Amino acid sequence: MEKREILIIGAGPAGLAASIEAAQTGAQVLLIDENDTPGGQLFKQIHKFFGSSKHKAGTRGINIGKQMLEQTKEVGVELWLNTTAVGTVGDKQVALVRKKEDGTSETVVVEAEEILVACGGAENAVNFEGWTLPGVMGAGAAQTMVNVRRVLPGKKILMVGSGNVGLIVSYQLMQAGANVVGIVEAAPKIGGYCVHAGKIRRAGVPVYLSHTVLHADPDENGEVKDAVIVQLDDHFQPIAGTEKKIDCDTICIATGLRPQIKISTLLGVKNGFIPELGGWMPIHDENMETNVHGIFVAGDTAGVEEASTAMDEGRLAGVSMAHQLGHLSDAEAADRKKEIVERLEALRLGPFGERRQNAKNRIVAEGKKHE
């Protein structure tokens, strides 16, 4: 069995930020990720970020990822890629499956004094007739194909969901040469930020509000050839006679994310249900510590938000873990946390942010019940 002071599961923005924060205090940090490249969702995000300079506004997600990766090297974070956390063995002991260079795998158990679970989120599905046909995929999968693997998933794309992911991925597919034939949205208004919606509208993409997909139809090869969409009434019920056939070869589903809670739940962490943050999620306190002492969560695992909040939650967890291990004094930790919390609060201002801040307050209150 391997032993470390800190184990961080997931090298997305939350895990990377936490590892830098903790390792620069002198803590011994092992950061693992199941992918062959660290960065999580950041390496798909080719657009520039919003917000203030403190939140890397104006920098493309992919470049933020590269900068953070450099920092992990400078502060001595130990990084294991192609390594998946698959279960727990005992208290604070996590079973990892590591792919070796010869293509075989080995199981390694790591015991750590502090563990951060930063496994991100998983995409929600919508099940309509034909949803398992080749050509129906998550918008995240389409974004990975186009921005990371440089492969167009199809030529005529129908996007389901008009939140930020649906809007951004639609635009990126168009930049890569695909024709986005429409965006279908069950709600009566667009869910994402106006700035993303404006780009889509200017490009002339039809947005079908109060609509859903009724079924997808296969061609002679069993692949998507069209979709039938239908208008919904005020109770989200299909209105007969409003069906429209849309010619498409790919249907991307962008209907929200939910926190990945498998590993935290195996570690004994209790979950609460907060719909605004994706549903079931680990309860935690203001320091990102869960009901199990020494087990922390951050980023989308701790409630689905954005990369900027994921980074600050990761930093908060990193400082808290280093403090518990004695690498930071009470005063040093308090100073660092104050700065991070001020930034997080700034991110959660405005109508979208306020809703998220209230939801976060509810999960923290839920955590207090279990102390």
Ligand SMILES: Cc1cc2nc3c(=O)[nH]c(=O)nc-3n(C[C@H](O)[C@H](O)[C@H](O)COP(=O)(O)OP(=O)(O)OC[C@H]3O[C@@H](n4cnc5c(N)ncnc54)[C@H](O)[C@@H]3O)c2cc1C
């Ligand atoms: C399609 C899409 C587009 C988005 N676009 C934007 C955007 O434009 N701007 C923005 O601010 N936010 C965007 N987001 C949201 C943002 O990317 C996330 O909020 C952010 O990446 C969350 O960071 P994270 O570190 O929590 O998770 P992630 O970035 O998802 O990283 C989690 C990491 O954990 C690893 N992992 C998971 N399970 C295991 C396991 N068992 N063992 C080992 N490793 C594991 C994964 O491989 C991944 O690398 C987007 C999200 C999606 C899905």
